[in-house]
Amino acid sequence: RIYPLMRVTLTTSDGASVTVSRQLTKHSGFIEKAITDMAVDDNAVPLSAVAVDVDDATLKLVIEWLTEHRDDALPYPEKTDEERRADDIPAWDQAFVQKWDTKEDQQQTLYAVITAADKLDIKGLLDMTCKTLANKINGKTVEEMREILQLECDFTEEELAEIRKENAWCEN
């Protein structure tokens, strides 16, 4: 039973507090569990605060996404062994990411939103942001991947030869 008018106050890791509708928080497994654990009357308005380990700026983005996705089906469809793809991000979500995933931002916000979606257990947002990350890597050469991820090659010559042998089929 969800009471759409019921509101939940969230306190952020940097001391801010935001009050949002239960219609949004029902998509967060973490917040729903916190409310259930409190065992308060579902009609209580507002609830006592739920502390989230997310900073204010990131939480604002999460709330913006949740507001757009408030009517998404619940529970979030369980992932099966079916094929997975990253090219099916909805247009609104793509535009939402483009607003803050800029060159100047250097993917720090993407990192923050991915970890926030994980901590708050918002499966739709976690999937979408991980697909966004996969799309950054998709189609790049190994060298370009090293550049994007700032990782050094630490294989020995022998190991590199072994990997080349393993991947010979996908090289020209």
Added chain:
Amino acid sequence: RLVSAARQNADNDEEEEKEVDMTMSLNPDIPSIDNLTIDGEYRDYFPILALPKHIQDLVFSFLPIMDRLALAGVNKNLYKIESESKYYVEELAIVEIPFIGASLSPMAEYAVKNYKHSIVLFENKSYSSDFIRRIAHNASIGTLRIIARDSHSQSNMNTSF
């Protein structure tokens, strides 16, 4: 952010700055979230190794096979993560074809057109079967289709990985 705070605290003495840098990153493979280099240049990168394992697995699961294997070739950490992470594809075709210059033969074109995931082997090159083992080990594949040029019949292997 930690690094920049530490950098502010450290004075210009080079020795001291080196010491600070060493204590900052216990695992040199995990980049800090601070994307500023020492000389103040911006770097655009994503700290993938700083993510929890289950999120890394999720990212890998959204990548096509070739990109996954390329990512595994980036460094040892990613190689290990990739080898433990599951594949999600419905069908995989392995096709052996004669090598005709740089262009794809009709057979390879057929495979590429008809199967979303196809691996093309050229007859005159030798291959290690390790990659098939590697994919099969973690794969969730409905059908693995192997089309060898000499055998006109196609062999299908329905797998239950």
